[in-house]
Amino acid sequence: MSLHGAAKIFSDSENKDQEREVCFVDIAYDEIPERYYKESEDLRYFKSEKTSRGMLQEGWRDTQEPIMCSYKLVTVKFEVWGLQTRVEQFVHKVVRDVLLLGHRQAFAWVDEWIDMNLDDVREYEKSMHEQTNIKVCHEQQEHSTNSPSLDDIEIHDKAST
Known part of the structure; x- marks a missing residue:
């Protein structure tokens, strides 16, 4: 499946009135919070003993096959005047960081x-x-x-290879 189809992976009926932003996550080269960095999970230098996968080079998504694409649709609603934008942006960043770390670890x-x-x-x-x-x-x-309450946070998950 092409990365170019990522914006259309979720049907129009799912949050059809919501503004969407597609965010690509590069498990090897996107920055992670320093407190979570582990050399053993740095995919620029990691190489699997069993599969020989690894040591991902810049632009690896364009040259490696197979590649797994994991799609997450995150909806955050925090309707508190004066805080809504900041809190929603913060939650989106935290979710992105969690997904980045989790997928780095899955590979490592x-x-x-x-x-x-x-x-x-x-x-x-x-x-x-x-x-x-x-x-x-x-x-x-x-x-x-x-x-x-964080009850208004929804994450929908789809993956493809």
Whole structure:
């Protein structure tokens, strides 16, 4: 699937009245917050022992095959006068950073998952989901505040190769 079709991956019925911005994420060359940088996950220098994939060069998306495209449709509504634009932009940046880091890690950890079958992957996902939920719930209980709800954040996910 061509990257050029990215703007049309979601049907017009999904948020048809919303303004959309297509944001391409380069897992090798986009800047990440310094506190999250790990040399072992720097895809400019990483090379998989099992697949020999890696050491992504500038412009790798135009020269590598196969390539996976993961499409996320993020909708943020924070309707508080005076804060709406700032909060919505902040949430979009945080979501982008999370996606960038997660996809960098998925590539850098390829040797850990490449031999898994689909059932193994689903079981691993389920286990990680449960562990993450437990950790998040525990942290929320420790730091509970009267902050605004994030119930209006939606992320729709589609992937293709």
